[in-house]
Amino acid sequence: MASIKKDPVIVVLQLSGGNDYLNTVIPYTDPVYRDSRPVVGIPEDQVLAIDGNIGFNPAMGPLKTMYDQGNLAVIHGVGYPDSPRSHFRSMDIWHTCEPETLGTEGWLGLATKDIDPQKENIVTTVSFGPSLFRALVSPGIPVACVDDLESYGLLTGITGEKQREQILDRFSRMYAPELGNDVVTEYLGQTGLEAMKGADILKSAPANYHSIIEYAETTIAQKLRGIAQIHLAGLGTRIFYCDHGSFDSHANQLGMHTTLWTDVSQAIDEFFADLREHDAADNVIMLMFSEFGRRVRDNGSGTDHGAAGAAFVIGDGIKGGLYGEYPSTKIGDLQQGDLVPNLDFRGLYSTILEDWFGLDAKPIVKGNFEAPHFI
């Protein structure tokens, strides 16, 4: 695990529910924005201006600071053709890079396979959340799935060190691969063994963690704190995945969106401060995306499902700034009232896979796509 050059690490923070692009990176001088957002529009004097045309949502102060320091890239107009506007389907497409057929393998599951082909490290990829994200799924690829680091462990109810050792030994034999097992039983067996091994490795992380950074009590801050603990333990984890939401702001958008971005911005700020404090920030980037943006015209309280969105990449190792073009807001240029994506998300993935991880992106994202050069 120890190497002279630090291995590149990514943290994906998925903004689940469909984040409203127009109220995140706000085209505040655009008359179409003003006209289309009579209820959920953000007044010009509150916008954290990036330039004379666009600016961040007022709740994104810490992210604006990172942008000013050159550590945050805004990727405009991200999406894919013919958005189905369904949360489920859209998220699947983002996870599997398969807009036409139904994919079973996630892009980061495939990346895990390339990063650690011999499966030497069971915690190469760690999912933070009650369920495993499909982006991380690839048959035979171990992914540790952690909810609460502190109480992680198998059969913790067996009393006595020796008894527990014995039982776990039985467990590992019962879960060993066996001829004639069907696919699901085989998967269960493998998952059980990985759970046992992963727990042994990961449970060391919180014990050795000390920091002067105090994280907020929000769910997203606590997730990022857990990720920091594992990263700082030097366990060789290269891919972390978590989410926050719900950004599905059909109604009462203003208050809800403000809370979400306040929590996310603060948590990210604390996370990177923690890593810097431990001199462990320079090999970490964070990707933030959402399954789609939202409709240009508000519905009188919130906004409905749309198409193009914004993605963000954060870290000391990236070239901050604006990438791509803000999609046209002119009525004639919209499709079904939505911004049309002008950058395929698979290009964004390609940059990360090739320029950050040094992997061949084409087989993972299934094709060549225009890649913004933020690294």
Next chain:
Amino acid sequence: MTSNSVASKDKTTTIDLMAHLMRRAGFGADRDELERRVAKGYEATVEELLNPQGNRADREHFLRYHPGFRRAVTSPGMGASVWLYDLMHTERPLEEKMVLFWHQIFATGQSKVDHWHELIAQVDMFRDKGMDSYRDMLVSLAQNPAMIYWLDNCDNHESGVNENWGRELLELFSMGVGNYTEDDVFECSRAFTGWTISTVPPRNYYSRFDWSFEYQEEDHDNGEKTFLGNTGNFNGEDIINIICQQPATAEFVARHLYNFFVADEPPVPAWSVTPPKDPKAIATLAKAFTDSNYDIRSVLRVLFLSDFFQNARFTKIKSPAEVVVGTLRLVGQDILPGPGIGDLSKQAGYMGQELLNPPSVEGWHTGVEWINSGSLMKRINFVADMLGDTSRPGVQRIIDRLKAQGNLGAEELVDNCLELVGPVKTGSATLHQLVEHAAQHGELAWDTDESTKASTARVGELLQLIAAVKEFQYC
């Protein structure tokens, strides 16, 4: 095999089939109940499950112990605790299983509704109507305040259409992607303008306002609409009538019932591109749906009496709710309404299925997707902790049955334990490990206080190991 297994072969088969029915149509049953039901017969049991005579959980009894939950406010877990009590204590297992079925499809969550009382009211509606007409269910759903708020139909106005409910009604609640156009979504949404909620001030100062359905004529779009090729001045009920007539709806409901009761299908978004595992079974269920004028009870009867159901043993991965409720019902009924219910109600959530708080309107990804290294660990740990606690009445009953068999060798002990917690069927490798483990300390004896104590502890440990076997994850 146990010594008397040859003589009782037929009986074992029947117990196995009955256990299968009770796992799927309910949350499992202990040995006493299985034996009672076997005596009654399979078809009679199906009929009793479809037209239950037993009692529902006594909510008043529960609320006497937990008065704060009566008008549960917003604290985490309160609503889930109320429902968990129902799940654990009902004598109408299929009725309650159908509540879970509808909740998994019409997934509505506290994360947005933020009002336990209204979510519980929705669950109560599923209980009252879950086996009746699907058409009436959709109308009740469209008028359910929690659903109206969850999918923003209260913001769906003549002057500004909000498509959230209209879209999900078609995509997730009735036909599935690929069977309608974007125009149909819009027209459907127009037909539900004016279907909203009003609030009623609470009698208690600390409560949230109750919601009730309200139809606001003046906010309803009375114009002509064209929906799925039909044109007229449609209101919401007309739309639901048209939806129910679609073959896509019959197939969609049939596939959901198959996925929930028979065998795991691929995730719902794949349905438009992946054919069903058993197209004949889906066609049979869809026909029963149409022939019975959308009567869910009739479809369920066909399902439970079919060969494809009876042969589908141990082909599904238990959902977290099935793991938790099945285990709690097995280990004993007197756990609640003690103070531990809040913690118990969170367990399914730790395993990836937080009841009354699905991750989104799409509900949960089911089947093998319930299993990952984190969730598998939670499942094993929870069941092991429960089964390993020999003070629980259900575990005590298992021990009493073991005691009645006299001294037991390792193989007999393992066989009996697997029978009594399920029956659970294990592969030979698993069985070998269990027997080897059980054999470590010789024969199990119950003749003195000391040996009884030691044997009880050994059974507790063996039950924990059984909770951890792969085969335990199947339903």
